[in-house]
Amino acid sequence: MSATENISLPGQCIELGGNGKLRLDCGVELGPFPFAYQTYGELNADKSNAIMVCHALTGDQFVAETHPITGKSGWWGQMTGPGKPLDTDRYFIICANVLGGCLGTVGPKETDPATGKPYGLNFPVITIADMVRAQKLLIDHLGIEQLFAVIGGSMGAMQVLDWAARYPERVFAAIPVAGAARHSAQNIAFHEVGRQAIMADRDWHGGDYLSHDTTPRRGLAVARMAAHITYLSETALHRKFGRNLQDREALTFGFDADFQVESYLRHQGITFVERFDANSYLYITRAMDYFDLAAEFGSLPAAFENTPVRYCLVSFTSDWLFPTPESRAVVHALNAVAANVSFVEIESDKGHDAFLLDEPEFREVLGGFLNGCAEHKGLNRL
Amino acid sequence: MNGVVPSIRVDLQLIADMVEPSSSVLDVGCGDGALLQYLWKTKGVDGRGIELSQAGVNASVRNGLSVIQGDADTDLKDYPSDAFDYVILSQTLQATHNPRTVLDNMARIGRRSIVSFPNFGYWRVRMSLAWSGRMPVTENLPHQWYDTPNIHFCTIRDFVTLARDMNLHVERGLALNGKGRPMGVNATGALANILAEQAVFLLRRA
Structure with missing residues (x-):
């Protein structure tokens, strides 16, 4: 049996796609389905301080707490907490287990209501856009009109870019870290x-x-x-x-x-x-492999036409999985539509994993960018 | 727009004075973002920056400014036309590979351009070359010829001539002394070309 089964997970799990199924890119209509998420901090009265954290391929919703299975500390614990860049005294942090995942959200190991057996390969092939559509349903459910920020590294960065392209009016700031607008052949x-x-x-x-x-x-x-x-x-x-x-x-x-x-x-x-x-x-x-924003929107600038979102892209010098030119291509596309964009490359020899590690300059840049955004949005401290 | 109002270098202050409140600005070669920060805090300007040095970029973004790492020579072409009210190039023109293309792009992207640069026609520069026979090294131009980033020096007269050739109209011009203070001489005149150590011009497409 899978070790991830029969464990009561912390956080919350809601049912999505109950009234109105979620139409996936592959054509399948999914729902109702369980969607697990975790939150840190408090949502303010006008629901303007929410930050959606998008996790990477093998990440999960346990951003800043002891992991219920591994017992290890949260994967972005050094970034998330009181006084940290993702300041839980100030922001309401949301992270959901992605569609297709295996920690509470519907995925191939969950039971297919049609058969009463685990989906296995009968689970529909999902895309990054499908993951984002499901997260947007969660935001609707929480009554959040606009996310203050969407942030994520690696596959999380893909979701961030997709969020900004698909729902620009629902995102104030987008922070794709160590990511790309498409998965490379390599x-x-x-x-x-x-x-x-x-x-x-x-x-x-x-x-x-x-x-x-x-x-x-x-x-x-x-x-x-x-x-x-x-x-x-x-x-x-x-x-x-x-x-x-x-x-x-x-x-x-x-x-x-x-x-x-x-x-x-x-x-x-x-x-x-x-x-x-x-x-x-x-x-x-597979979802990552299929991701190609330019192909979906016709061109990369077209994906961001008239975007009101404030962007901050971050890459790391020694990351050869999502190297700096991938981020720079997004920056060029954003410049082509005169978007509000910041782009920093952080000096690190730790490779792609640098985004998960304690890199002081990354931490400071992220904190500074969020502070600036809060000032522009007029987001008062709690 | 709360917090302490920052103070900035005199020459940056003069540039800031040329910018209308609540306008949009692209600062090319924005350094650590001091001018952008000042424009945002004092005039509510929607500012963006391009900076070559990664340290400058990171410092700017840490301060909440929208800045990317980039190069005036290669990265301006990405921007659409008329995207900003002002495009600013402060003390950077002489370090570009192709100043005319840079100015051309600035005039295309911004409704107005603001350019400041050191005047190579300044009398001390002329004297240095005439009397010592060596490339000038002054307080404001401290580099030796072999390690200078400044590869395209011009005089005020050169600049004004180029602007005219490019069909750019000089809306305002300031001749400045070494401390960056205005000198009260006509900025496009012969006197400025000898007495001014630097100059600032506000240009628009004629």
């Missing part, structure tokens, strides 16, 4: 390696592993190991591990984890399996 290629690893595991059972009371642990672990390499930089890997050996004095002339880096990756793979569903991994990576 990124699709890495995802395909991960998916093939999962599907090659005989415990996958054509996606029907829950009926077989098993889970493709090895495949999912290998997918995570391959992906994890893309989140780091060569410099960071070398600094952390070099060619150091793992608990041994000499090479063993075998295929055990001789090197620390191998042991580290194996650990990453094994622990990931405990908290993530393999089919969710297939669906969410």
Whole structure:
């Protein structure tokens, strides 16, 4: 059985698509379906201080609290809390588990009401836009006219850009971090390696592993190991591990984890399996692969025509998964429509993962940008 | 628009005085964003900036200003025409690769352009070259010829001639001394070209 089942999760879960189903890009109409989210801070009287945080591929709604499954601290805990850039004394922070996810929101491991069995591969293929449409239903449900900000890194940044393009009047400020307006061929290629690893595991059972009371642990672990390499930089890997050996004095002339880096990756793979569903991994990576704002709107500037949103793009120098030119392409498109845009590249040798780590300059830039936006919006302190 | 009203360099103050309240401004080469900050706090100006140095960009964004990392030579072409009331180029023209193209883009993007630059016709500069036979190094032009970012110096007369060639009308001009204070001479005249250490011009398409 999946480790993520039968656990009572903190936060809230509402039913969406009950009155009026959610029409997905693939044509399927979904609903009613469960949608799990977590909040921090308080929504002010005129509901003007809400910030939607969009999580990355393997993230979840537990931004700033001990994770209910792993016991680790929240993935953006250093950014979120009293006095931090996402200041819970000032803003109302919302983060929802994405459509297709595996921590409360409907996804392939949830029960298909039509069959009474887990969806498995009968779950419809979802897109980044579908994720955003579902989040917008949540905002409607909460009675929030306009989000003060939408922010997210990596796949979260894709959602942020989609939010701003699709619902510009519902977003005051958009902060796509370490992201892109489309998934590159190289990124699709890495995802395909991960998916093939999962599907090659005989415990996958054509996606029907829950009926077989098993889970493709090895495949999912290998997918995570391959992906994890893309989140780091060569410099960071070398600094952390070099060619150091793992608990041994000499090479063993075998295929055990001789090197620390191998042991580290194996650990990453094994622990990931405990908290993530393999089919969710297939669906969410697919959603990222399909993302291409320019293709959907005709061109990238067309996606942002007459946008009233204030943008702040952030990239990191050593990020080779979502490198700076991807952010710069968005900036150029925003300039072409005379949008209000800030763009900073943060010096870091920690690779794509830098957006999750404590980078003081990133923290300061984010805090400053949000302060400026609050001043422009006339958002008073609580 | 609350908080302490910042004070800025005298030459930036003179540029700020040329900007109408509540207008929109693109500051090309905005440094740490001092002028944008001042325009926002004192005049409610909707400002944006482009800055080459990442440190300047990050400092600006930390202060809540809308600034991107970019280059006057290569990144102005992205902007649509008539997108701003003013496009400002302060002490940066001489460091661009193609000043005429930069001015051309500024005039296209903004309804008005404001340009400030050091005057290479200033008498001390002329004397330095005439008497010592060496490239001038002054307080306001402190670089040696081999490490200067300033690759396209001009005199006030050069600038006024180019503006005329480009069909740009000088709405206002100020001849400034080394401290950035106005000198009370006609900014487009021969005297300014000798006595002024820098100049500011407000231009619009004729």
